[in-house]
Amino acid sequence: MAVLGLLSKLLLRKQITFENGSINILGQPFLMMPSRVISLLFKATPENRKTMYYFCKASGAEFGTALQNNFNLKKDSLRKIGQDIFNIAGWGSLNFYKLDYETNTANVRLFKSTVANQFQSKDPIDHTARGFFAGFATIVFDTDVDCIETSCLATGKDHCEFIVAPSDYLNKNYKKISKVQIER
Numbered sequence: 001m002a003v004l005g006l007l008s009k010l011l012l013r014k015q016i017t018f019e020n021g022s023i024n025i026l027g028q029p030f031l032m033m034p035s036r037v038i039s040l041l042f043k044a045t046p047e048n049r050k051t052m053y054y055f056c057k058a059s060g061a062e063f064g065t066a067l068q069n070n071f072n073l074k075k076d077s078l079r080k081i082g083q084d085i086f087n088i089a090g091w092g093s094l095n096f097y098k099l100d101y102e103t104n105t106a107n108v109r110l111f112k113s114t115v116a117n118q119f120q121s122k123d124p125i126d127h128t129a130r131g132f133f134a135g136f137a138t139i140v141f142d143t144d145v146d147c148i149e150t151s152c153l154a155t156g157k158d159h160c161e162f163i164v165a166p167s168d169y170l171n172k173n174y175k176k177i178s179k180v181q182i183e184r
């Protein structure tokens with residue numbers, strides 16, 4: 001669904017509210033702030049990539065659980081609403097594709113990443129986004145998965161590419177990236 005269409009629908013149903021200093025989307029509190037906060041943070045402390053990833057993974061899982069509990073959504077409906085909200089929230093234009101509910105894997109494409117668009121880097125930098133994807137997908141797949149970014153707009157590519165899968169699979173098939181991005 002087009003972002004504006006979804007936004008109008010949610011506003012009409014009062015599933016997005018702005019009142020008394022709070023923003024709520026589908027019952028979950030959101031915070032609006034200049035996106036530079038995130039790119040400046042990564043510039044200042046690139047060594048925090050795993051910390052940010054795991055914070056965002058926890059937050060994405062909480063958000064997915066809350067949506068599932070409130071709306072009793074089936075796997076793919078939950079995945080779709082998560083994707084739509086990410087797009088509304090201004091992170092870029094997101095698409096989960098090659099979704100496989102048997103192997104709990106997915107490829108994810110992010111166009112015009114707002115964070116990646118703000119600086120150049122030799123390595124992928126969308127650690128917040130991949131954390132949200134991992135956490136949310138953990139609820140969608142109902143099993144623990146992680147997410148690595150294999151290609152990023154910040155490195156000069158056309159868009160960002162991610163792989164969501166159980167950590168064993170990522171460690172085995174993407175050893176080098178997994179070591180840098182997810183290995184604890």
Ligand SMILES: [Zn+2]
Nearest residue numbers: 126152153160
């Ligand atoms: Zn990226």
